[in-house]
Each structure stands twice: as structure tokens, then as C-alpha cells.
Amino acid sequence: MAVPGEKVTEMKRLPTAVPGLDEILHGGLFEGGVYILEGPPGVGKTTLANQIAYQAHANDGTKTLYVTLLAESHSRMVQHMQGQAYFKPEAVNSAVIYVSAYRELEQQGLKAVVDLVRGELARHKASLFVVDGLVVENQELGPDERIRQFVHGLQSVASAMTCTGLLLTSGGNRSLNAEQTMVDGIFAFEDYVYQWRAERRIQIRKFRGSAVERGMHTFCITDEGLRFFPRLEGLPWNPRADAHADERPVSSGMAALDDACVHGGFVRGSSTVVVGDSGAGKTLFALAFAAQASLQQRCLLLTSADAPGDLVRFGEAFSLPISDGIDSGALEIQWEPQEDEGMDQIGHKLLRLVDEFGSKRLVIDGLAALADTVAFPERGYRFIGRLLRELKARGVTSVFTLDPAALGSAAGRPSAEGLIAWFDNVLEMSQAVGAEDGRELAIRKMRGVRVTRTRFQFGCGAAGLTVS
Known part of the structure; x- marks a missing residue:
């Protein structure tokens, strides 16, 4: 006593x-x-x-x-x-x-x-x-x-x-x-x-x-x-005071899309999800964003499907300087094949890689890889929300690609709509009506940014990558 x-x-x-x-x-x-x-x-x-x-x-x-x-x-x-x-x-x-x-x-x-x-x-x-x-x-x-x-x-x-x-x-x-x-x-x-x-x-x-x-x-x-x-969403919140000191816009890699945003591109620290079926051009959009990396704006690209060499060849087929970014140290591609890793294990590893590389740009090509984990059906919605919040606190501008069918298969339920709500920006890619090789890019949501147009023609044919 x-x-x-x-x-x-x-x-x-x-x-x-x-x-x-x-x-x-x-x-x-x-x-x-x-x-x-x-x-x-x-x-x-x-x-x-x-x-x-x-x-x-x-x-x-x-x-x-x-x-x-x-x-x-x-x-x-x-x-x-x-x-x-x-x-x-x-x-x-x-x-x-x-x-x-x-x-x-x-x-x-x-x-x-x-x-x-x-x-x-x-x-x-x-x-x-x-x-x-x-x-x-x-x-x-x-x-x-x-x-x-x-x-x-x-x-x-x-x-x-x-x-x-x-x-x-x-x-x-x-x-x-x-x-x-x-x-x-x-x-x-x-x-x-x-x-x-x-x-x-x-x-x-x-x-x-x-x-x-x-x-x-x-x-x-x-x-x-x-x-x-x-558990990622249970950790104490420690915001970083200097994360958003730089308010300059971040280029999407698509001049027409940047011009349509009155701000001039993505808001620094924002999160974007590119939604579309397999073959719609999501990976190509992600590579265009990654190709804008510089030593001041390093980019980390994580993929669970394509090997780094395949992504380099794929991007450069459309005149995207992926190998130049890798050689200069501005771009890092990490191949993370789907294994029996837990959701929090993947999340902590992702944040560690971002911190170690000093990334200010991040690409996750294939959100379904996170969904193919044991705990995702129960807490994936909250997990993604906290992950995006951690990235924003670091001043990281992120782009995720999402195939709703792949996500539903991995998660065991159609949960794409709930997840999309966490993202600042939502872009949808689809086959353009009446076009053989063209695709349409539509802005579904752009948080905190006024846009002058919402639909674009996204071409990825023999002439290379074009957006108009």
C-alpha cells in the first residue's frame, strides 16, 4: 500500500x-x-x-x-x-x-x-x-x-x-x-x-x-x-508536420489529364485508384505515372504479377523511359509474388520499403494481391483506409490499380465499392465505344480538385501511348 x-x-x-x-x-x-x-x-x-x-x-x-x-x-x-x-x-x-x-x-x-x-x-x-x-x-x-x-x-x-x-x-x-x-x-x-x-x-x-x-x-x-x-489500423496515429510542406501538383504522366485539373495534376499526398477490367490499360497508366519519377520524387513500384524486366519492356514499347528511371535511381521496381503472407505483414513491409527508398510516388499494380490474404474479408476495408492514411502522412502520392473481378475472387466477396470510397481520386478505364484499339479514361472522383473535363481517349496502339 x-x-x-x-x-x-x-x-x-x-x-x-x-x-x-x-x-x-x-x-x-x-x-x-x-x-x-x-x-x-x-x-x-x-x-x-x-x-x-x-x-x-x-x-x-x-x-x-x-x-x-x-x-x-x-x-x-x-x-x-x-x-x-x-x-x-x-x-x-x-x-x-x-x-x-x-x-x-x-x-x-x-x-x-x-x-x-x-x-x-x-x-x-x-x-x-x-x-x-x-x-x-x-x-x-x-x-x-x-x-x-x-x-x-x-x-x-x-x-x-x-x-x-x-x-x-x-x-x-x-x-x-x-x-x-x-x-x-x-x-x-x-x-x-x-x-x-x-x-x-x-x-x-x-x-x-x-x-x-x-x-x-x-x-x-x-x-x-x-x-x-x-494490426495496422490499431496503431497510434503519428502525423508528420512537414509531409505536405510542398503544395506543387504531381503529374499523372498524362498531359491531357493534368491540364484538365485546375490544380495542374494530382494533389501531393493524394491516393488514386485506377479501376478497370483486365486489359483495359491500368498497368500502362501506372507505368506512365511511375515514369515521371526523379531523384527529388522517387517512385517505388510494387507488382505481384509482372516481373520487373517485363514491365520495363512493356513500358518502353510505348516510349516510357522506365529503364532510365531505374538506372538513375529514381525508380525502384519490386516484384512481390503472391505468397502466404499476412495482410499486416504486407502492409508493414510496404511502408518500410517506402521509408527506406525515400519514395514520394508509389504504384501498387494489383490491389487484389492485398485482398488475397486470410484477414482481408474481415478487415480489409479498415486496413486500406489506414494504409492510405499512412502514405498521406508521409507525403506519398500513390496510384493503385484495381480489377474488380480479381478483387472479388481474391476477397471472396464483391467488396470493390467499399474500398474505392477511401481513395481521393477514382479513375475508370474501359474500352471506348466504337473504337478498335482505343480506350476511354473517365474521372469518377477527384477530391479537392476542380476538373474541366471528365472523359479522355486513352490510346495504346502501334503509335504508342496517347491521351486526348
Whole structure:
């Protein structure tokens, strides 16, 4: 109980240094706290615990006591980590001390495990401990009261010795019930399977001491360990004051379209979606926009269908200097074939690439690639809205191409209309009536810009690219 007038010291954080996780936790774990990591076997709990241990030592010299109960052998665990970038062989049993408590568990029960943890922490002067392998369904562990006492004992050890503890459990169909009210945090992991695809997810069900990013977040396991992707639309909003300091218009790459806009082109930082059926000329329009890139207005082009070389040849067939932009460093084309990546994984990667390249122009050729993800049917509408908001905050002028049929097929529902509402500008491309090679470009919406005309002839025949 706090004494009136007594100064309350702020709790010390232990950053995990795991990409994305500290962002979800608003800074990391708390010193003296015990956290339950529960989820099915193979979801990544052991990898995460080891990753935190090795990276904590690399960052500030933290020692970790790693206690196994019914988990895999230490030698096997170390073998599995050999290919992980965070793993340091020289740290084994010097900075990360592995201890088996299987014998204590079998012969004397869970209380003996707590005593072992306490003694080994004192002996090695470790400030982080992991207890791996608590299988709740195992009847040999005793009734709930015994497990409750076990968790309470670990909590007492962590508090008294100013340590941070991780308790890894399979959970399964039976969670830790009463113990959940005692610990400082509960991280629930799941391997979600949807129509032949799988997506790893985490939910912070409880976290004492600070707010966290609520809801489900996706993560993946790579050669560098776990990487988390906070739900994009749930992140705190941090506007950039200088994002729109330059109010000059951005050329669309089509002189006739720019002339029709009283502003002289797209508003800087605006988003445009070019809608049309396959073969309508959307990619060609996107390439014309990308070809306007300069070292002051770098452009990043992401495509999931065409390889970069194919786009270069396609654009230059219509006299668009795509290769010149690439050679000068003004244009970067990234080929991102559709794989089993989560929607937030794609979104965070996209924003990272924009920041790294210093892009002020962005082209996403094929919005359906984002829709072909597990979570898109549920939250694609909000996700796209936040993604466009993040791009606008960076002062990035973006062009997306959209085939409604492809989007409906990928998303499993006709959701194009709802998504289009998020974009500042909506252009529609279609086959011109009565024209063999011509196409029509129509302005459906231009937010914040007055236009003098709304329809154009878009030609992409043997004579090259023409707009009139």
C-alpha cells in the first residue's frame, strides 16, 4: 500500500528487441513480472523465449535461466537454433543457462521446481527466467490448486529477486484458469487455418502496467526468429508536420489529364485508384505515372504479377523511359509474388520499403494481391483506409490499380465499392465505344480538385501511348 506523500518509482521495462513485439507492448515487459505464453505446440513459444533471452543479453548483458520441464532436450533445442540469426553459441550456459527440472517435477512436484528456480537464479545472478513445458492437461501435475500455487511461487520469486519470468504452456483446450488472475500478462498464440492456408496470430489477453495494442496481431517465424506485425489500423496515429510542406501538383504522366485539373495534376499526398477490367490499360497508366519519377520524387513500384524486366519492356514499347528511371535511381521496381503472407505483414513491409527508398510516388499494380490474404474479408476495408492514411502522412502520392473481378475472387466477396470510397481520386478505364484499339479514361472522383473535363481517349496502339 502506497504511503501518502511517498514518491512512486516508475517500473523498469525489459525490451524484448523482437521486431514488432515491443510496439505491441508499448515498450516491452516489466521487471518483476511473470508472463504466460500459451498456445499449441509448434506455434513459436520456445523460439520466442530463446530469442528474447539471447537478444536481451546482446543488448544489456542480461543473463537468463532457462528451465525445462517436459520440453525437448537442451541439446536438441540448441541444434534447432543453429540457423537462427539471434543465436550465439558462446552464450550457451554462460549468458543463457539451461537447466532441466524434470527430475524435481517427477519426484517432488511443482514446489520443488519453484525452489530450483529460486536457487539457480541466485547462483547465476540471472534477471530473466523461462519455465518451458508446463502441460496443463497432464494429470500428473495435480489439480488446479497445485498449479495455482506453482504460478504464485514463481510470481513471488520474480518480485523478490527483481526478475522477469516467462511461463510457456501448451494451454490446449484447458487454460490456466485461476492462475491467469495472478500473472502480469497472458500472451495467447494460435495457428489459424483458413481454406488451406495458415496464419500465426497473437493476442495480448492481459498486460498489467500499461496499455497494449489490442486485438489479434500476425507474426511469422524466419531465420532471424519471430517477427510481429501489429494490426495496422490499431496503431497510434503519428502525423508528420512537414509531409505536405510542398503544395506543387504531381503529374499523372498524362498531359491531357493534368491540364484538365485546375490544380495542374494530382494533389501531393493524394491516393488514386485506377479501376478497370483486365486489359483495359491500368498497368500502362501506372507505368506512365511511375515514369515521371526523379531523384527529388522517387517512385517505388510494387507488382505481384509482372516481373520487373517485363514491365520495363512493356513500358518502353510505348516510349516510357522506365529503364532510365531505374538506372538513375529514381525508380525502384519490386516484384512481390503472391505468397502466404499476412495482410499486416504486407502492409508493414510496404511502408518500410517506402521509408527506406525515400519514395514520394508509389504504384501498387494489383490491389487484389492485398485482398488475397486470410484477414482481408474481415478487415480489409479498415486496413486500406489506414494504409492510405499512412502514405498521406508521409507525403506519398500513390496510384493503385484495381480489377474488380480479381478483387472479388481474391476477397471472396464483391467488396470493390467499399474500398474505392477511401481513395481521393477514382479513375475508370474501359474500352471506348466504337473504337478498335482505343480506350476511354473517365474521372469518377477527384477530391479537392476542380476538373474541366471528365472523359479522355486513352490510346495504346502501334503509335504508342496517347491521351486526348
